[in-house]
Amino acid sequence: MDITYKPTLPNNPVPIVIFGAGGIVKDAHLPAYKQAGFQVHGIYNRTVAKAExxxxxxxxxxxxxxxxxxxxDAPENAVFDLAVMPPQFVGILDKLPKNSHVLLQKPMGDDWDTTLAIRDACWRNGHQAAINCQLRFAPFTMAARDLIERGLIGxxxxxxxxxxxxxxWHLFPHIHGLPRVEIQQHSIHHLDIVRSFLGDPGSMYARTLKHPKQAELASTRTTMILDYGDDIQATILVNHGHEFGAKHQQSYIKWEGTEGAIKATMGLLKNYPDGVPDEFEYCLLPPEGSDQAPEWHRVDLEGSWFPEAFVGSMAQVMRHKEGSLDAMPTRLEDVMRxxxxxxxxxxxxxxxxxxxDYSFAVEG
Incomplete structure (x- = not known):
């Protein structure tokens, strides 16, 4: 089966100016841009030696x-990639040329007040901003979206x-003192993915917890239910403390429809940051009345979450700037939701x- 899972690239790529030279830029942004043939004009960092x-x-x-x-020094037609910490966003956004095209690293703030401040800075300066919720552009996510949009799983x-x-977690020392960790910094990816397929939930149920061996962090385990009414089930279960080897580790997204199902294994998270290979499988129900058993099919996809998904994040910004894309999928106004x-x-x-209520159990 032919599956479309690679992002559409801009017709005329423009120069990129990057703010930030941390691990995510080194491991994902720059390898992705090199792979796509995007030109990086320059890179800033407060510790300039890292940028150099x-x-x-x-x-x-x-x-x-x-x-x-x-x-x-930015070229007039440049786009800007802000990969610094969220508290630095507003100061940079206010200094950029008016009406710039900007890609902002997720999350869009470490709290709601910062989220609103970032939105307001983009609006008052006329910036066209997207948030780097790059999991939407991972090969397995785009493959699943292609099958679903074609109606193959009903x-x-x-x-x-x-x-x-x-x-x-030692690879992320900047988050150790934050009052919010697991949902705000990690499971925001999962919330965004569910939203991108099912739309906005009417309500949420959630519990996020510390781990006894990761007590320096605010939380590293989360259970969430997104409420879409009586007919759609959406759940997120995350535990970052499974230290018992690879055998029973889990890292997947599963979609089920009335006529089929899809399962994508996110290999990156199983041995972060090196990862293991992703897996993509789908199952289509046989015709009604058939005695054939449902069968799963595996499809080998090129690329993974890192770095390939970051190509899609930047490509949407460039395409919107050139006019070949009407709306960026992870535009600020969408990710606000x-x-x-x-x-x-x-x-x-x-x-x-x-x-x-356990009152019934009281002995008489």
Whole structure:
């Protein structure tokens, strides 16, 4: 079966100016841009030596020590890739040329107030902004979307995200002091994916917890239910503390419809950041009345979440700028709705569940 799973590239790629030279830029942004043939004009970092190192590694002609220097040297037709921490977004957004095209690293703020401040900075400056919710552009996600949009699995009525892995949190020292970790920094990806297929949930149920061996972090385990009424089930189950080897680790997204199902294994999370190979499988129900058993088919897809998905994130920005794409899939206004789900999840966690009445068990 032919499956479309690669992003459409811009007709005329434009130069990129990157703000930030951290691990995500080194491991994902720059390899993706090199793979796609996108030109990076320059890279900024507060510790300019880090920018210079990546500039040398990826043949980037310019490394900058200040935001102002990077903006002043940017080509007139450049797009901007903000891969710094969210508290730095607004200051940079206010300095960019008016009406710029911008890709912002997720999350869109570490709390709702910052999310609103980022939105307002983009709006008052006329920026066309997308958030780098790049899981939407992973090969397995785009393959699933192609099958579903072609109607091959019928009406989608179930989505499940299950992640049971051991995450090396020491690679992310910047989040250790944050009051919100698992949902805000990680499961936001899963919320965004579910939203992108099922739309906006009417309500949320959530519980996010610490792990006894990861006590320095706010939370690393989460259970969420997205409420779409009586006919659609959507669940997210995440545990970053499964330290018992690879045998029973889980990392998948599953879609079920009235006529078929899809399962995508996200190999990246099983041995982060090196990962293991992804897997993509689908099953179509045989015709009604057939005695044939349902059969799963595996499809080998090229690429993975890192770095290939980052090609799609930037390609949408360039395509929108050139006019070949009417609306960016992860445009700011859409991802705001994912951030609203994040807020609802934390509100549900704070409110707690319905107490159980055990009064009947009191002995007479």
């Amino acid at each position: 190192k990546l500039a040398e590694q990826y043949s980037i002609p310019n490394a900058y020590a200040t935001v102002e220097e990077a903006i002043a 009406d989608l009525h179930h989505m499940e995200v299950h992640v049971e892995v051991y995450t090396p 994912t951030m609203a789900c994040v807020e609802a999840a934390y509100a549900s966690d704070a409110a707690g569940g319905t107490p159980v």
